Amino acid sequence: MKQNPRLIDVLYRAETGPIMDEADFERGLLGPEIKKLAQKYDIRYTGEEIINCNDDLADRVFQAALDLAGEVGVFNQSTSRRILWSREEIENDLKSVPSVASLGNGEQQFLITSRKPDDRKSMSVLGGVVGIPFPEDMYLPLVLSFLKQGIFDSIDGPSLETAYGQPIKAGTGFEVLGAWREAELVQEALEAADQPGRAVSAVELAPTALGGLAGVTWGGYRPFDRHHVPMTSELKTNNDLLAIITHINNLGGVIGAYYNPIYGGHAGGGEGVAILAAAGLILSYQLTLGHTFCTRPTHPFLGCDTTREILWATSLATQALSRNSNLMTAALAGPAGGPGTKTIIYENAAFALMALSSGVSELLASHSAGGAVPRHGSGLDGRICVEIARTMQGITREEANHLLEKIVPLYESDLESKPIGKPFEEVYDLESVEPTAEWQGIYDQVRSELFELGLPLDHFDSAGSK
Amino acid sequence: MGHKARIVEVLHRAETGPIMEEEKFERELIAPTVKELIKKYDIKYDDKVVVNSDDDMADRIFQAGLDLAEATGMFCQSTSRRIVWSREELLEGLRHAPAEVVMGAGVDAVTAKARVPDDDARVVVAGGAYGVPVPEDMYVPMSLSYLKEGVIDVVDNPSLESVYGYPVKAGSPWEVLAARREAELALQAANIAGRPGICLGCVELSATALGGLAGVSYGGYRPTDWLHAPIMSELKTNYEMLSIVTHSIRTGTLLEAYYNPIYGGYVGGGEGIAIAVVGGLILLNQCHPGHTYNTRPNHPFFNCDTTPEMIWAIGLGVQGLTRNTNLLVDTLVGPAGGPGTKTMLYENAAFVAATTVSGQSLMTSCHSSSGGATPRHASGLDSKICGEVTRAVRGMKRDEINEIVKQITPKYVDDLDKNPIGKPFEEVYDIDKVEPTPEWQGMYDEVKEELIQLGLPLDRLV
Numbered sequence: 001m002k003q004n005p006r007l008i009d010v011l012y013r014a015e016t017g018p019i020m021d022e023a024d025f026e027r028g029l030l031g032p033e034i035k036k037l038a039q040k041y042d043i044r045y046t047g048e049e050i051i052n053c054n055d056d057l058a059d060r061v062f063q064a065a066l067d068l069a070g071e072v073g074v075f076n077q078s079t080s081r082r083i084l085w086s087r088e089e090i091e092n093d094l095k096s097v098p099s100v101a102s103l104g105n106g107e108q109q110f111l112i113t114s115r116k117p118d119d120r121k122s123m124s125v126l127g128g129v130v131g132i133p134f135p136e137d138m139y140l141p142l143v144l145s146f147l148k149q150g151i152f153d154s155i156d157g158p159s160l161e162t163a164y165g166q167p168i169k170a171g172t173g174f175e176v177l178g179a180w181r182e183a184e185l186v187q188e189a190l191e192a193a194d195q196p197g198r199a200v201s202a203v204e205l206a207p208t209a210l211g212g213l214a215g216v217t218w219g220g221y222r223p224f225d226r227h228h229v230p231m232t233s234e235l236k237t238n239n240d241l242l243a244i245i246t247h248i249n250n251l252g253g254v255i256g257a258y259y260n261p262i263y264g265g266h267a268g269g270g271e272g273v274a275i276l277a278a279a280g281l282i283l284s285y286q287l288t289l290g291h292t293f294c295t296r297p298t299h300p301f302l303g304c305d306t307t308r309e310i311l312w313a314t315s316l317a318t319q320a321l322s323r324n325s326n327l328m329t330a331a332l333a334g335p336a337g338g339p340g341t342k343t344i345i346y347e348n349a350a351f352a353l354m355a356l357s358s359g360v361s362e363l364l365a366s367h368s369a370g371g372a373v374p375r376h377g378s379g380l381d382g383r384i385c386v387e388i389a390r391t392m393q394g395i396t397r398e399e400a401n402h403l404l405e406k407i408v409p410l411y412e413s414d415l416e417s418k419p420i421g422k423p424f425e426e427v428y429d430l431e432s433v434e435p436t437a438e439w440q441g442i443y444d445q446v447r448s449e450l451f452e453l454g455l456p457l458d459h460f461d462s463a464g465s466k
Numbered sequence: 467m468g469h470k471a472r473i474v475e476v477l478h479r480a481e482t483g484p485i486m487e488e489e490k491f492e493r494e495l496i497a498p499t500v501k502e503l504i505k506k507y508d509i510k511y512d513d514k515v516v517v518n519s520d521d522d523m524a525d526r527i528f529q530a531g532l533d534l535a536e537a538t539g540m541f542c543q544s545t546s547r548r549i550v551w552s553r554e555e556l557l558e559g560l561r562h563a564p565a566e567v568v569m570g571a572g573v574d575a576v577t578a579k580a581r582v583p584d585d586d587a588r589v590v591v592a593g594g595a596y597g598v599p600v601p602e603d604m605y606v607p608m609s610l611s612y613l614k615e616g617v618i619d620v621v622d623n624p625s626l627e628s629v630y631g632y633p634v635k636a637g638s639p640w641e642v643l644a645a646r647r648e649a650e651l652a653l654q655a656a657n658i659a660g661r662p663g664i665c666l667g668c669v670e671l672s673a674t675a676l677g678g679l680a681g682v683s684y685g686g687y688r689p690t691d692w693l694h695a696p697i698m699s700e701l702k703t704n705y706e707m708l709s710i711v712t713h714s715i716r717t718g719t720l721l722e723a724y725y726n727p728i729y730g731g732y733v734g735g736g737e738g739i740a741i742a743v744v745g746g747l748i749l750l751n752q753c754h755p756g757h758t759y760n761t762r763p764n765h766p767f768f769n770c771d772t773t774p775e776m777i778w779a780i781g782l783g784v785q786g787l788t789r790n791t792n793l794l795v796d797t798l799v800g801p802a803g804g805p806g807t808k809t810m811l812y813e814n815a816a817f818v819a820a821t822t823v824s825g826q827s828l829m830t831s832c833h834s835s836s837g838g839a840t841p842r843h844a845s846g847l848d849s850k851i852c853g854e855v856t857r858a859v860r861g862m863k864r865d866e867i868n869e870i871v872k873q874i875t876p877k878y879v880d881d882l883d884k885n886p887i888g889k890p891f892e893e894v895y896d897i898d899k900v901e902p903t904p905e906w907q908g909m910y911d912e913v914k915e916e917l918i919q920l921g922l923p924l925d926r927l928v
Contacts, residue, residue: 213679242639
């Protein structure tokens, strides 16, 4: 049999698992289970650390996540059934999780590898705006603003607001057209940057399976690109997403699964987010048979993942997984700040230090301005993340935590003021695809500040790095 | 606007055209319009004629088809809107339709070209089980039974009954899996037959857009294969089909659009079928802009398209189009008879002789045994007879073929209501050797000889 038997098993369980109301799944099952596990494993957020430095706590979170995954499974919204695996099956499958993935082609091919906390191994960095809406005529310069820096391992584009001037309606021929238009534009950008083999993320515009299937085909996105498959909050999938999973498995593509628990929702606070994020990524592997597993817990009011408590929860979840499995975890920086603000650079720097020291295999940068404000993203937004990743490999959690104690106070009081900054066209010259003098000046100023705080950014040499 | 660039306009009109209830579209718009056009253009079925050779009638049918296309447009079920076009737009669309297309790759590629009635040019022969349901373990031998026949240029395969032993549910991930499994098996069969580049009809299993999109991708069906996008009877499309069309256009995959009007339904009898074929294929060119355009009208009780009246109607519709446009027209023969019956061989011979001299560019065969609805009832010989007749009759005149077909139809018409579905594949073929049984081969040879005696030059070499 050519097909992965586990995929068929997933599809089978998605149609035969126990039936439950969606509301009951979250309220009656998930919420109470997380509370119970936080107590059982004594997982408590004390506010003493921003990055967790306690190995025992990380291991307890891993056990709690295994319990949660085995207890609740994934809810299939299309069949109202739970897709269940026993804890034994989950542990057994985790043993064969891929610990390395190859993305890109030719000169731009690179590897993502499994890492451990405090690891000296390199962390990959993806640059892009990860689906922030952009108009068609701004797609090319925006993507080029990342590509032309030559420092990112892979690229993630924006979502198109229209395709050939037409609004894109989900589940229609326009979604097919939109997916294609996106693939067409990103390849135009790769050609313009002379980086044809650079891995890009597919498909940003796939509200149903149509976009996900139509974009990855002859002449469109390629198997060596990264293929996104989300799980809906909390722990939910549907037949559209399962169809995309099947398609990418069929063509042998690299799956970048992601799951973003909501802080303060059914997960509760930081303790619950940590357990849920770890369980969600374990279940993402069970569900997608994928390669990298990204999380980006979301603050419901601030739209970011850079508060002290969420940073702590994310560090704890990724450490739990990286200490106890070979799962290649990824984390998406979601700053509240946007282009043209100091806030975003501080936030992204803090997030990068957390990810690097916690054993994350890949950092995605960034969901600027919370990721939801049209045109609020720029190439310079993610640069600080690369500079940190390349100059501070091997930094320990204690060292990183010490730095965050200095960095987080620089931005946390701004988070509530929605510091979304300026749209792309006001921080970049669209013709030359260069940051404005003002935006570059702000960046350089913050970089100097960070250097003064102890980050050895002067060692960063981007020339020929990618 | 170029032929395929029109898709954006199609999608736009599908969302902005006049709203109408689906039932009213068929009952109050299509049916009365077809009736009116039959009168206006004086279209009459003469049961003494099976193959029309009246050029004036063919031209009138073309005008009637254009009128129909303009009056009704295509109905989009997803939006309850009509996708409508002015006559000038329809004519513009026809002017720029491809008149030639390469199908397949490398040495296995063939070229379909626009033809006219009585044309001597070769017709592309497509053969296969055309979606007849088969179990997974029978897929490759059944496909090979067609691939082995040198007369077949393009293969269109059966449908899988299951995927890895599981049922295939429409609109679910199983459809995605099945589409891929189908492609995998179809390519495997083509490779075994030593025809890796042969053009393959696809995706048989695409009840929704998921199958159509998933099957044509890396490692699956190729842009040189032949993606199918039908419309529903009568003159109805939806977002699933428009998504497949969009996918085909953007990937540069060959597209076959098809429309199968129902005899005795909203379009009425033979006269209405002929008009609907023309109007439908003109609208396909406009709304599903692809490369080849197929029709396979269906008799609601016999599930076939081989009654004399239907052969007349289809031939007339094809002539209306091939005399007046460069559309690459093809027809699918759907016999009531099945493998192991003489009925099917007669039906197939009569149908393809009539449609080939009517100017079709491709001959597609066949929907064996009650129109392709009987699991496992299909075999390579079913299409071989079609290929042989198609090759033999090119260049012959319609009136000449009319006389021959009139001698063939009496050999099977009385059997049509007897459900002559014949035998399943495993009873007419040795599955290991992929060879017809002596009984089935003997029957084939006997009928072939009869047809030669009736005047079909099946023994011609050039």
